[in-house]
Amino acid sequence: MKEFIKHLRYVLTENPVTLIAGAMFVLLIIAAVIGPSIVPYDPMASNASQSLKAPSWDHWFGTDQLGRDVFSRIVVATRLDLSIAVSAVAISFIFGSILGSLAGFFGGWVDRIVGRITDTIMAFPLFVLAMGIVAALGNSVENIVYATAIINLPFYARVSRTEVNVRRSADFVLAARLAGNSSLRLLATHIYPNTLPPLMVQVSLNMGWAILNAAGLSFIGLGVRPPTAEWGIMVAEGAGYIVSGEWWLAIFPGLALMLAVFTFNLLGDGLRDLIDPRRRT
Amino acid sequence: MKRSDKLRIIFGRLIQAIPSIIGIIIVTFILTRALPGDPAVYFAGPAATEKSIQEIRTSLGLDKSMLEQFWIYASNLARGDLGVSVSTGLSVKEELIRRLPASLELTFLALLFSIGVALPLGIAAATRPNSWVDQFCRIVVTAGVSLPVFFTGLFMVYLFYYILGIAPAPLGRLDIIYLSPPSITGFYTIDALLDGDFETFGAALSQMILPAITLGIFTLAPLARMTRGAMLQVLSSDFIRTARASGLKRSTVLYTYAFRNALLPILTTLGMVFSFMLGSNVLVEKVFAWPGIGSFAIEALIVSDYAAVQGFVLAMAILYVLLNLTIDIVYTLVDPRVGLES
Numbered sequence: 001m002k003e004f005i006k007h008l009r010y011v012l013t014e015n016p017v018t019l020i021a022g023a024m025f026v027l028l029i030i031a032a033v034i035g036p037s038i039v040p041y042d043p044m045a046s047n048a049s050q051s052l053k054a055p056s057w058d059h060w061f062g063t064d065q066l067g068r069d070v071f072s073r074i075v076v077a078t079r080l081d082l083s084i085a086v087s088a089v090a091i092s093f094i095f096g097s098i099l100g101s102l103a104g105f106f107g108g109w110v111d112r113i114v115g116r117i118t119d120t121i122m123a124f125p126l127f128v129l130a131m132g133i134v135a136a137l138g139n140s141v142e143n144i145v146y147a148t149a150i151i152n153l154p155f156y157a158r159v160s161r162t163e164v165n166v167r168r169s170a171d172f173v174l175a176a177r178l179a180g181n182s183s184l185r186l187l188a189t190h191i192y193p194n195t196l197p198p199l200m201v202q203v204s205l206n207m208g209w210a211i212l213n214a215a216g217l218s219f220i221g222l223g224v225r226p227p228t229a230e231w232g233i234m235v236a237e238g239a240g241y242i243v244s245g246e247w248w249l250a251i252f253p254g255l256a257l258m259l260a261v262f263t264f265n266l267l268g269d270g271l272r273d274l275i276d277p278r279r280r281t
Numbered sequence: 282m283k284r285s286d287k288l289r290i291i292f293g294r295l296i297q298a299i300p301s302i303i304g305i306i307i308v309t310f311i312l313t314r315a316l317p318g319d320p321a322v323y324f325a326g327p328a329a330t331e332k333s334i335q336e337i338r339t340s341l342g343l344d345k346s347m348l349e350q351f352w353i354y355a356s357n358l359a360r361g362d363l364g365v366s367v368s369t370g371l372s373v374k375e376e377l378i379r380r381l382p383a384s385l386e387l388t389f390l391a392l393l394f395s396i397g398v399a400l401p402l403g404i405a406a407a408t409r410p411n412s413w414v415d416q417f418c419r420i421v422v423t424a425g426v427s428l429p430v431f432f433t434g435l436f437m438v439y440l441f442y443y444i445l446g447i448a449p450a451p452l453g454r455l456d457i458i459y460l461s462p463p464s465i466t467g468f469y470t471i472d473a474l475l476d477g478d479f480e481t482f483g484a485a486l487s488q489m490i491l492p493a494i495t496l497g498i499f500t501l502a503p504l505a506r507m508t509r510g511a512m513l514q515v516l517s518s519d520f521i522r523t524a525r526a527s528g529l530k531r532s533t534v535l536y537t538y539a540f541r542n543a544l545l546p547i548l549t550t551l552g553m554v555f556s557f558m559l560g561s562n563v564l565v566e567k568v569f570a571w572p573g574i575g576s577f578a579i580e581a582l583i584v585s586d587y588a589a590v591q592g593f594v595l596a597m598a599i600l601y602v603l604l605n606l607t608i609d610i611v612y613t614l615v616d617p618r619v620g621l622e623s
Contacts, residue, residue, distance in 0.1 A: 219564060
């Protein structure tokens with residue numbers, strides 16, 4: 001543990017970009033947890049006399065067509081956007097890594113079936129498949145989560161399949177087998193925990209993509225509905241005002257989205273350095 | 282000997298695409314049957330009467346067993362029957378065929394832009410590691426994958442249309458004052474050129490530049506990253522050192538020796554790039570009111586026009602498989618190692 005903290009400090013100080021990403025990550029978490037109670041305005045309260053005001057001291061990011069404060073809405077939206085992405089990634093992580101581990105450990109027909117499933121998902125352009133899934137299951141926030149989880153499943157399955165496969169006949173596994181452990185027990189307690197570090201890198205890199213994907217779905221009108229504050233739908237609502245010069249409606253939520261994705265991508269790179277110094281880019 | 286080997290491999294690739302297509306058909310079938318409630322009600326659309334729902338139920342064969350239903354679904358597909366779009370009243374196949382050229386024209390121009398920027402950038406970054414070009418490449422790569430494609434699009438509209446006033450309004454393929462060129466290929470730019478109408482060509486191209494760049498920025502990141510990585514790897518290999526030591530010209534070493542070998546992993550990345558591109562196409566089409574199959578799908582989604590969405594998903598997936606197949610075949614043709622073993 002002490003070694004790990006030392007290494008963590010080394011990675012953070014060695015690469016300032018990772019440090020910045022870490023700080024932005026903390027900021028996002030704070031916004032998600034206590035955001036709704038610290039914002040200056042009620043994100044839902046419309047005020048006709050204040051509609052479409054440019055950014056000012058009172059309204060940092062301006063107001064939208066109903067006079068709602070854009071800054072407050074962006075901060076409040078953090079929780080929804082992050083929870084969609086986190087739940088989607090968690091689901092695909094759990095199911096993907098279990099399927100992948102089984103395929104990598106047992107091989108044979110299990111491997112073939114899992115391989116066939118992942119290949120079939122990957123045969124679709126992923127965003128298009130997500131659209132189809134949401135359309136089929138029904139237009140709701142949960143179904144956005146499921147759709148995002150399904151299209152990300154192959155990545156986890158593939159990583160954990162490879163990681164389990166290379167360790168399947170490692171010496172420590174053979175030793176544990178000789179000590180009388182059953183196959184499933186070997187997989188669950190000896191091999192699986194060792195595959196977690198590379199999977200964690202995958203999680204972090206995947207988070208950004210999951211956020212983008214969910215926001216893209218709500219941008220085209222799936223899942224989250226107005227007047228809910230969510231980044232994708234805020235950009236969509238503001239899109240019509242761009243051509244008449246009211247840029248703050250769409251640009252600020254877009255920037256928030258970009259910042260969140262950026263944070264997770266940089267964090268993923270940093271995490272990779274932390275876990276596997278050899279794969280540094 | 283060598284030629285027949287390549288032909289055999291290409292044939293093998295064609296065979297390998299079949300399971301993918303079967304998988305796609307099964308998935309779209311499952312998606313149709315996963316509908317909550319009665320699929321017949323969905324297919325009939327929001328304005329359906331009790332009688333028309335009953336008709337659709339029998340015509341879809343929803344009273345039959347799953348296997349029979351799948352057989353009917355597959356044989357309808359084989360005849361090219363994708364159902365009727367309730368929002369436009371036309372058959373889904375016709376709608377898709379009518380709108381496909383708009384999407385393809387945009388996608389090809391975006392691909393051209395993306396390859397045209399990513400390859401030189403990646404090569405320049407690889408030949409001068411840690412220089413400013415390399416740093417610039419790194420920024421482009423990280424920013425490219427983090428930018429939501431609809432945000433980039435809107436930002437460009439604001440900058441080039443509203444502030445600078447040099448781009449046309451983001452409203453479709455052609456400004457309203459122009460007539461669309463006689464349809465030959467369906468690509469407005471090419472049709473206008475074939476017609477000898479340079480004014481329309483310019484107008485169509487200027488409408489297309491912003492959406493194509495938007496789409497291209499998103500997809501050039503993985504390409505540039507891969508080009509840089511592949512070039513770095515090849516440049517550090519022994520045969521490059523030998524070539525340099527033999528006194529070959531720098532450009533010969535770089536392009537004839539290194540780049541041709543780096544091309545293989547780059548081609549493989551193109552598959553992923555296409556997946557990105559076809560997906561983000563939908564978003565870009567919405568931002569720029571582009572009348573392609575993406576906006577067709579969005580309109581259909583909003584009014585729960587189910588057959589249209591399914592047709593769109595299926596068409597995109599088949600298109601994606603075909604693109605990947607093309608990449609595989611090009612790969613086989615380019616790969617100098619194929620056929621050497623024998």
